[in-house]
Amino acid sequence: MGGYAGKILFINFSRKSRKKWNTRSFTKTTMRKYLGGRGLAAYLLYKHNPKGIDSLSPKNNLIVASGPLAGTFVPAGGKITFASKSPLTGGYGNSNMGGHLAAELKYAGYDALIIEGKANKPSMLVIDDGHIEIRDAGKYWGMHSIDAEKALKEDLGEDFQIAVIGPAGENLVRFACISHDFGRQAGRTGMGAVMGSKNLKAICVRGTRGIPIHDIEAMMEKGREMFTDCLTSENQKHWTRYGTPGVTDWVNEIGAFPVRNFKGEWFVHHKHLNGETMREKIVIGDKGCFGCPMPCGKVSHATKNGAYDVYVEGPEYETIALCGGNCCLGDISDVAYINYLLDQYGIDTISGGAVMAFAIECFQKNIISLVMTRGRKLDFGDVETMEFLAKEIAEQKSELGRILALGTKKAAQILGGDSFVAAIQVKGLEQSGYGIRDAPAMALSYITCGIGAHHNDSWAITRDIEKGRKLLEGKAEWVVYLQHIRPLFDMFGTCRLQWVELPNFSLEHYPEIFKCVTGLDFTLEELLEKSERIFNLTRCFWKRENPDFGRAYDQPPVRFLKEEVPLGPTCGAKLDQEKVDYLLDDYYKLRGWDKNGIPTKEKLEELGLDFIVKDLYPDSEK
Ligand code: SF4
CATH class of the missing domain: 3.60.9.10 (Aldehyde ferredoxin oxidoreductase, N-terminal domain)
Structure with missing residues (x-):
């Protein structure tokens, strides 16, 4: 093969x-x-x-x-x-x-x-x-x-x-x-x-060996066609120039950019954080992954009055959102510097930014005391606060560092009080960079994602904009569709962004090149069925490891149910439990899961996951 x-x-x-x-x-x-x-x-x-x-x-x-x-x-x-x-x-x-x-x-x-x-x-x-x-x-x-x-x-x-x-x-x-x-x-x-x-x-x-290829000439021909499609696309140039930070303005304009620990979804300083500013002020080169015709990595040089002088790959949009707007940093050099620090410590910049914003909010609500910070004030929009917190978390030499290093969900369980409202997470994973109070498809994407609040399985916010932000009907169907397509790229071992960002880049390329490379002849539908199998398998892993797993885990961060967006294009928006329940009911039904969100025995058998049945349904005959 x-x-x-x-x-x-x-x-x-x-x-x-x-x-x-x-x-x-x-x-x-x-x-x-x-x-x-x-x-x-x-x-x-x-x-x-x-x-x-x-x-x-x-x-x-x-x-x-x-x-x-x-x-x-x-x-x-x-x-x-x-x-x-x-x-x-x-x-x-x-x-x-x-x-x-x-x-x-x-x-x-x-x-x-x-x-x-x-x-x-x-x-x-x-x-x-x-x-x-x-x-x-x-x-x-x-x-x-x-x-x-x-x-x-x-x-x-x-x-x-x-x-x-x-x-x-x-x-x-x-x-x-x-x-x-x-x-x-x-x-x-x-x-x-x-x-x-x-x-x-x-x-x-x-490694210096080759990989067996089923039909090398056919692969070269198909591959050339795919590369040509990428390289001749108008968006390829825009994407290569700005990378993911190119979406910053758009996310802010639609009122979904996280600000002050997701209290807000519109940032007054967004122009200082967008792709153009970044390109102009700090980018010194482009960098791509293996075989990429549209390198989105940006190598930056961030420097400030002797305070720092660093080289970093980034920041990506998500880092700008979580360490920038969400922590109220309005200077792209500062964000790049924090990006550098987190990269050096080896901290995820999404969870890292979210945990820092959580800590600052808890400090401002007197949930984290001056004793815990050893007399240090924690402020939004302050690079030194973030430097301090990143070090505390990475080194864990203090009680504060040890608590924050557990992530926002567990930290809130320890800190108590109102801190659970400041924990912007689903299933314990801190939410990535899109506000969801006026974006039901994106909300559903986050609450049902296979790892917690991440956008990799389904980036459905564009659907909310296209079809209407108040509309709930049809959103579940779209989320399920994306949750099968996007993970398929992870199964192939390729980047999905060519398909996402280049409008004319056809999905139909993939079954063809897959056949040239492997010799396996699957239609796109058959490939998507395999992706569905994996989505269900992942869900079953959660259930096997957490016997109480189900609908209660598929819930949005509490803040989005309790607090309205204070200003900007989505001013006044808020999720409510009724909407969430509607979306989940629709979604579970489409997936063939029970009302608690667990794949049924029939669904598992249909997907060829019979070996899981005994774990989830120990009393069944099989
Ligand atoms: S492969 Fe994807 S993530 Fe990597 S540089 Fe290309 S577009 Fe960016």
Whole structure:
């Protein structure tokens, strides 16, 4: 079968013998069912993780999975998935990362890694084609992410692709990220903390082998057509020039830009944070992932009166939203500087920005006291407050740092009082950068997303704008549709942004190139059915790990039900429970789930997930 390296590498750091790894081939049936990338990762996690384990225990597996199109002649085939039981949410954790690791892993001969156990000292995994080594990483432990990656490249060779954690991952901050290529992150759901819990500082990969291709000439022809479509699109130029910060003005204009811990959804200083300002003031270069014809990464140089002078890849829109507007920073250089700090500590900038805004609000409500901050005032719009908080969280030397490092949901449970209103999260995952009080499709996207409040599965806010923001009918249908399409790219191992951002870039390209590469002939509908299978599998993982899981978990942040937007285009808007219930009823029905949002036995059987039935329905005959 083309497109696949053909092997999965199992590493168990706790194994007593000297050799701590072995490889296994996978069956064609497995790949036909789960494709690869996110699909394979979700399946392997469900299968290999023992039920009910602590997410920071050695038994929690970290799965790293590339997809069948990664590293081939397809636009932007450079995406890799990290999956594990999330230490932030206690449910399915997953984060997708660009860069060059996905291709390199396949060139080294592996489609996926399953990492189990805990090393008895700081270690790193070195994969050099077929040669596997676990090396002492004491020298790098404690280093910041970017510095550690630099040092590892110097020691191992520039041609190694490296995934590394910073101090936040080492100290088990629940929203620590995994960093790669000096600016790409697997940011969400705390995958960096899982690496830290295994004493694993870095995964270093070099591969020089090829990938079997079913029909190489057909792939080259189809690939050329896809690249040409990308490169000749008018939007390609706009996207390459501004990257994701190009949407800042639009999000603000529609009244969905987070401000002051999502109290507001419109920011007066947005012009200082938009793509044009960023390009003019701080961007010094463009950077892309493997094989990308529209590089959205922006390399920036942020400097201010001797206070800081740093180079960083970013900020992305999400960082601008969460560390900018949400913390009331109105200067793009300041946002880039905070981006740099969080990248160095190895903290997800979305959760990081949200937790900092949460802390400032709690301080202003006297829930966090001056004693806890050791006499330091916490203010919105203050870079030094954010510097202080980032350090507290990453190092966890104080009570405040240790509480905030748990994420907003758990921190609110400890702090009590009104702090739960300041915790802008769903299922424990801090919400990414779109206000939802006047955007029901986007609200539904967040509350039903497979990892918590993230936009990766469904970015449906455009549907709210196109079809009407008050309208509820039809929104669930659209969210389900997106939740099958968008994760499909993660299963292929490609970026979805070519399809999202370039209006004429057809989805129909994908079954065709998939066939050229793998030899497997699936229609788009059949591929989407596989994506639906994975969405359900993920849902079942939540249920297996959390017996009380269901509708109560699919709820928006309390703030959006209690407080109206104070000003701007969505002034006066608020969600209410009736609307949320309407959307969920509609959504569950479309998905074939019961009223509590659990996939029915019939649905699981229809999707070929029979092996899950006994976990969810132990009394059934099968
Ligand atoms: S569009 Fe951006 S995220 Fe996607 S592959 Fe290109 S550089 Fe990477």
